[in-house]
Amino acid sequence: MFDRLKAFFGNPAAYHTRLPDADASHAMGALMVRAAKADASYLFEEIAMIDRILAKRHNINPVAAAKLRAECEVLERVMPDTDDIATILEHAISTEEKEATLIALWQVVFADGVKRPSEDALLHQIEAVLGVPPARALELQIEAQKDTRG
Template sequence: MFDAIRDFLARLGDGDEGRRPARESPELAAVALFFSVINADGEVTAAERSMLRQLVARDYAESDPEAAQLLRQAEEAELESVDLYGFTRVLNRRLSPDEKTHFIELLWELAYADGVRHELEDHVVWRIADLMGVDGRDRVSARQRVATRRDQASPDAPGGQSTETAKSGDGTG
């Protein structure tokens, strides 16, 4: 799973010539959106932070100091942001439709990192998917793939269908 994520994120920076302004960096935009998801429910768990650090260290940074710097910059950018559009705009210019759907799947990985799909995290993923032009069917399919992987990895772990339905209302989104 992490190999696919690493390959995907590595492609975000392919073809960049020269230095981009920090706000135009696809890496910064992606990580800021990751923060938007894990911050949505008002509680950032150790599991969410750990998964976020793993994603950044494996896929965005060549060193621990570089990962730490990107995390700081992205968290600051997300806190200063008034909406999600600025970040999704950067990614929309870089990603194909399939890559956008895969990115939504990464967001679901973070949303499920603590074992529970919270309705506020669900809403943020839905909004990002909408801004990136990922239709509802693809967004739900991405969520279901993540939930299935989590259930297969640990059938008794929280985050399965019954838990997500209870936390998100009707369980359809």
Template sequence: MARMLDAIRKFFAAPEAAAAADDPVVAVAALLVELARADADYTDAERVVVEHLLAGLFDLDAAEARRARLDGEAAQARAADLVRFTRVVKTQLSEADRVALMEGLWSVALSDGTRDPHEDALLRKLAPLIAVTDRDSAEARMRALARGAGTDGGAC
């Protein structure tokens, strides 16, 4: 029992965990992964969409985007809630980047060709938390749909 408590204390005291939470790339990756996992079916196609979005949003090469996705998966799995990530996005990304993220979130949600109620609920929750208006979110959804998300794997 003492070893388990020590491990928990070490995890919460780890400076790299705190630093990762403040990294906008990791924060965005964690939100994208959270959305991809919202329907309990995190597919390889969704992983590809997440990597593609990260590469586009942060000008990453394929290897960097894969690493960012993996870091986001780890951060998302450790997080008790999404507030730490939405706070970073809200304070460190421009309005245009937050709207682009919202469009990316819609691309992930639509990438499997269905609108899952869990994904819809999470998207409604995330928009105000990252300071994106309902109108901007709706327009982002329309752009994601027009680009073909939900019909061909959601490539953006």
């Protein structure tokens, strides 16, 4: 037992999270993580919002949502190009789901109470890849802001 504990603390590479499949569920989660980190911070409010969205969207409990988010964090780290992640969704989901995804992304951005230019630029980049017209994207942003305020 002592050897296992020693290996765990002495060799972090021995224990790692596997790279999740680059499917639509993980891509959406990775984009939410990227949106939360766009302002160079990753706050509790944003993490909690991601977990709530994942739980609701996938009809899973909070523990499963946190596990899914952790997998999405790994995917977000290893896929440096936002367009590559968004393209997974662009080809895999319907227009309605793309709009729901954008609302979720904006909810994550608004979770900490502040919208920064870096977050705005990232979301507009994702909107373009998903093929959502700017006027419709603005409507979705406003809807998400209202939803976040409660």
